[in-house]
Amino acid sequence: MSVDRQFEEFRLQLEESGAVRERLRAIVSELDSATRLMQAQLLLIHHSRPSPEILSKIKAHTEGLRSIYGQLAEVLKSVPAQYYRYHDHWRNQTYTVVFLLAFIHWLETGGLLSHGDAAALLGLKDGEFGLDLEDYLVGLCNLSNELPRYVVNQVTTGDYDCAKRASVFLSDLYAAFRMLNLRNDLLRKRFDGMKYDLKKVEEVLYDVKIRGLLSDTTPTSAAES
């Protein structure tokens, strides 16, 4: 093939990947709007007990998220095996999505939303367009960051046992993370911050305990049950 014909082909290839980026950008901007709305609704949870109504209202957005991730997957299907080439485009938003889903899950069940369940909620399948493990873990770090504020506010509204629930959940989560051998990257840095969240939640628990505000039937560590 002549040099010119070869470079003509290069030109087409480069324009193609430029077009992929353009389409991803548009979809991710929708994702942005959806998560912003969910976050605003979640604010209400801080200043009253989280009612089932609020939670279902927020959960109602999951459908929309699933459709948006479906569109991302669609675009990626046209360029097989290049998920990680374009990963940066939706990474930040995915942290927030995981945070939101895991927070709601914890509020409803007191447990941890598993990686598999998070992916399932978003309609993501491994093998194709999946939920990157590190993205999921960063999302959990975001959850950890939110808990101190949540606990402070719940105790203020009189739900003293919330401190115990959060402390148990967070120390289990922290211990579980501790066993991972993290690279020296964003996730490592975010995890390093988790210990401050735990400390703060423990201090709240201390405050309510020393004042005898804790009810007797406190949960035990999930890890022990």
Next chain:
Amino acid sequence: MSVDRQFEEFRLQLEESGAVRERLRAIVSELDSATRLMQAQLLLIHHSRPSPEILSKIKAHTEGLRSIYGQLAEVLKSVPAQYYRYHDHWRNQTYTVVFLLAFIHWLETGGLLSHGDAAALLGLKDGEFGLDLEDYLVGLCNLSNELPRYVVNQVTTGDYDCAKRASVFLSDLYAAFRMLNLRNDLLRKRFDGMKYDLKKVEEVLYDVKIRGLLSDTTPTSAAES
């Protein structure tokens, strides 16, 4: 699945990808040694005419490179569709490899090593572990950067026609690059430097031409032939 069992699984996955990185690093360090050796041997070309012996000595390493890339491909096969997740590990070295192969090819044939031929020399197949287009193009920029020095040294040793060969080759290459609409910052920046290489080679050509040192049978542009 319990939190602990889930994180145990995460630990395995992270260690797996850590192990992949470890293996890649080890292989890439071999790649590093191989290219360093080739570059050292190529140094000799600057201070004497490039004899077929030297060239075959350098080319003899291609086999080794192929085997190293084979190992990289092997590792990547264990984590399908994650080429671009780990791409940064071998990127820099691949620029150098493409430069070396394309330089030798030009020394032997006066023509441009095509993207397909470069991949073939390294035993890389599209679809699986291929030669990334932008890596290939950066490698060509490296070749362009080397030519002025090569031409200066060859003319010093008395091979005056070398200036004509390099000038024809480089101006065709420059014209071909001009047809691309480059996005990539690095590649764009590297391409911007190419015109200085061309200018320097043309100046040498001018020096030898004006002194009547050029032989009559100069090559015509490959693009026109």
Next chain:
Amino acid sequence: MSVDRQFEEFRLQLEESGAVRERLRAIVSELDSATRLMQAQLLLIHHSRPSPEILSKIKAHTEGLRSIYGQLAEVLKSVPAQYYRYHDHWRNQTYTVVFLLAFIHWLETGGLLSHGDAAALLGLKDGEFGLDLEDYLVGLCNLSNELPRYVVNQVTTGDYDCAKRASVFLSDLYAAFRMLNLRNDLLRKRFDGMKYDLKKVEEVLYDVKIRGLLSDTTPTSAAES
């Protein structure tokens, strides 16, 4: 038009706008002095309960501010439709002015000074020389930044309910900002800081609540009333 004549004309135009800037600078330096004085007087509010005397003393400056903004408007009238060309000159000072007015208003009424009322206090009319919306919003962020310190000091002087008032005000304000689709700029950055103010105020509220220092008749969220 010839190139030389073009540049000569440019020079005249630029000198004209340079003169406008000079006049604006002089007026803004007055604005600067006025706000600095007001801020120093406001410091007293941190040192004890805010007495009506202190507040009226600070409010007495509003007249002066109105006159200064009147002078700015006068200058801008000479260059119609170029408000935003010169906007940077009075921007920083306007943030502070809005902060001061909104703080006093909150101290007196517990409510938010509206955009319209802020403009009216300064004698600004939309259409002509108005109060830029983003300037107003940044001013509110400044108010948010001041509240944690204020609440800490008030609680120290024994006004425990202040924590509740500030918490309700600030969380309403935060929720309202949350719905804005902010660009990635100063306002966004300032708003991002607001959540730390809210967190701090909530922690103070938590401190007084858990110690039983809060009176019973606490206000409910202004948004709900």
Next chain:
Amino acid sequence: MSVDRQFEEFRLQLEESGAVRERLRAIVSELDSATRLMQAQLLLIHHSRPSPEILSKIKAHTEGLRSIYGQLAEVLKSVPAQYYRYHDHWRNQTYTVVFLLAFIHWLETGGLLSHGDAAALLGLKDGEFGLDLEDYLVGLCNLSNELPRYVVNQVTTGDYDCAKRASVFLSDLYAAFRMLNLRNDLLRKRFDGMKYDLKKVEEVLYDVKIRGLLSDTTPTSAAES
């Protein structure tokens, strides 16, 4: 000696020190794993009384640490007088090791693990591969940072006297540090944080004392005894 033979020798020397680094890295990565494991086990101490079983379980790792430091010393023996050339490799981990040993020592005895004893536990001898003084001191700062959280958690589980023990220990340590004229930036900065730890511990002590939760037989300052 010819240039080539000389550089051949340099190559060997550089590879030798490269190999030293490689071996240090491998050993330090073991050190990393060991301390991570110890820290994970230490987490349990926060949520229950530190039983002798847990402590001996953690102490059981000392043997392993000694062996690892032995390996480091072994490597360093091959390059005499170059301890400080490679010091950065194990510095961070050594802070953690000192912290762990001193923490366990305090839990068991209520006293400060001396520099000499810390070195002895790790099998380090002055003159050869010793325990750098500043590393030891930074490790003590880490211990100080951990104590507030420990005390909060112990009081929550009902061990009120812990607050007294920690307060006595920490105020003695703080007073001792105050006698040093610190140059080292990191150490100085870390020491500056120590007073906040002390303050927090004293606050907890105040809480338990004021509620009459303290037993009568509180320890006196170790410095005075």
Next chain:
Amino acid sequence: MSVDRQFEEFRLQLEESGAVRERLRAIVSELDSATRLMQAQLLLIHHSRPSPEILSKIKAHTEGLRSIYGQLAEVLKSVPAQYYRYHDHWRNQTYTVVFLLAFIHWLETGGLLSHGDAAALLGLKDGEFGLDLEDYLVGLCNLSNELPRYVVNQVTTGDYDCAKRASVFLSDLYAAFRMLNLRNDLLRKRFDGMKYDLKKVEEVLYDVKIRGLLSDTTPTSAAES
């Protein structure tokens, strides 16, 4: 030992190492003056042929350097095995010293001053206070950086063969460095710059060669002899 007595000892140790640094700083400032003077005298070499007189004048300073390094060694003797703890104090100046000695040596002999000879000139003995290998190599990089300017100036004064001598010397040196497996540090960065020096010297050689200014009896590569 009590905590207080222990910390008293720490205080003494920390003050001791502070005093060592103070003494090193004073000696190194002398070293600084000496090299500045030598560099100023070396300037003369650029604008005329390097006469034996100038060279011996510069060489006369070696005595002084030896005495200064002797003082450094003396100080270091008081803190055995801590060479690399304080190495940064004299590192920069040592680069310059090596550069000066190696440049003079090349001017006189056309050859490379070996590591051992450089150390001997400075009265440094391995085992005690030696000449760090990497410091020596950085010094050679400084020599490489100086050669293009020197060659340009010598050719201007009519010493055309100088270009050949420098080109042979530098390409041998470059080839020798090429075989070293450098870490990713200062030395690596400095070596990366060496190829531009070589290129520039080759261009000068080209200029004189193509104009027929080169004498016939040019030296051959030292590596081949």
Next chain:
Amino acid sequence: MSVDRQFEEFRLQLEESGAVRERLRAIVSELDSATRLMQAQLLLIHHSRPSPEILSKIKAHTEGLRSIYGQLAEVLKSVPAQYYRYHDHWRNQTYTVVFLLAFIHWLETGGLLSHGDAAALLGLKDGEFGLDLEDYLVGLCNLSNELPRYVVNQVTTGDYDCAKRASVFLSDLYAAFRMLNLRNDLLRKRFDGMKYDLKKVEEVLYDVKIRGLLSDTTPTSAAES
């Protein structure tokens, strides 16, 4: 004196010096205009051989400069011994003024404008409002920076010997600076840049010399004559 009275007195003192600054600023802005105009006229020197007409046109501004410096001196007379308190106001402009005067002087005479002569041209007297030595030296660095461009352009218009004149001048200047023991500040940084100017001028001299374009009667170093 009471604290309040003290600060009241400070306010008065500071307002006084604020007024001095205001007057200086107005005068310096005139200085700014004058030098900008001179610099624009100097641009013409690059475009062709420097004609006496252009030079006298620029020199005609010296009168104006002298008057402006006179005004500055007048203001400073009101605050005796505080020259260096306000020095920053006219520093940058003075660098440019020295550069302009020294450049013109060199163009006319080929020599260096002395510190005393520069001060005299500006009507400055030591003891009162003098020409700060470092300002003068920075001005000379600016001249050094300008010479490479000047030489390139003059050679292009056919004045080959200009390269020799500039090279002699600059290497004498460089050697003279070399003997100064400069602090680690602006002047040191500017001087460090001077060697690149010298190198560039030497390369131009090399270019014309090697092509036989230099006339025979070239000046020798001023330092030798």
Next chain:
Amino acid sequence: MYEKRERLVKASRDVTMYSKKVIFQVHRLNSKNKESVLEQAERDLANVKMDHVTRVAKELQGSEFWKFRRAYTPGMQEYVEAAAFLEFCKNGRLLTLDDLNESFAELKDASSNDFQLNLLDYLLGVGDLTGELMRLAISSVTDGEVDSAKSICNFVRSLYMSLSLISQEVDDSWEMKQKMEVMLQSLMKIENTCYTVHVRGSEYFPGAVLENIEGQRMEDN
């Protein structure tokens, strides 16, 4: 308000992208393809104006013209750069602000706004022009067109001088100052190119008219 800014940023980004393509296109010019390349570039630039500058113009009324300047200035600067580059290659002259604003008159129907380019965007765009002229000068020497480098050099010199007399007065004088420094760097690169050509020529043909030799050289290729 944010949506309007959003739309302006997008339009500006498109103006930038397509203007850059026009510049790239003009750089492909050589002595053989001159006319066809310039015609094509002219058509492309007209399309940028109709398709994308119109989108900018449509949004701006009254004080918005300055209010949203930050949003659309990158695009307009790049457009000025492209238009001025094209004009220089065609006619060897500086495109004036009046030329540009006349050409924008026709947008009035499409945008229903009386869009005028402001002085600052014009000056900043013209400031960037020098960078492209520097690339052009170097490649024209490479292509053997020595005269072209010389005329570019003179053009840039006079442009630089004109700008240096007013640059201090421009609104964001810091931004302009930055551009002036880059401009001087580019100018010096052009001067160095001319210097090299001159010095090399002088060696062989002292005083000769270089064009002849260069002309001969062109035939060789």
Next chain:
Amino acid sequence: MYEKRERLVKASRDVTMYSKKVIFQVHRLNSKNKESVLEQAERDLANVKMDHVTRVAKELQGSEFWKFRRAYTPGMQEYVEAAAFLEFCKNGRLLTLDDLNESFAELKDASSNDFQLNLLDYLLGVGDLTGELMRLAISSVTDGEVDSAKSICNFVRSLYMSLSLISQEVDDSWEMKQKMEVMLQSLMKIENTCYTVHVRGSEYFPGAVLENIEGQRMEDN
């Protein structure tokens, strides 16, 4: 000239070092050792003045006072900080510029110069004082001296207010502005300390005089 600057920099470095030691020494103060610590610190500070400030004073004549200010300002600021810190701990008042300059009068013999501290160095040194007072406030609470934290808080508040009214007019207003920001941070830390003490006290003894409880607590130790 360079040698003089060199000497000033060295003298200033020593003034800084030894003044810092004085500050460190004062921080060792508690209710038991108060007198002995303050006496020692006073002696040390006097030595700094005689041994090292004199070296600064000796170099400066006429316009050199301002010319070399950059060289000696760090030392003088630190000296002001130390002297003011000591004075506050002794007498609970702000050391004035006149106080300082009176104390420098005795240097005249040793330095044969009439050395006067300038207003800027005084203000910048006083600006730094707040940082030390913040440390003192926190450790006095730790030591059970609650009243002391309160009086530090009031002192810093009035100092901050005085400075905020003139800070804009200070010569290097940027440097002063930085210090004002740091000062406000320190003030807020002091306020937070007072807040904590108050809130904790209020829980158990609403409205009670805290000192009594604290007094009792001191006896425990």
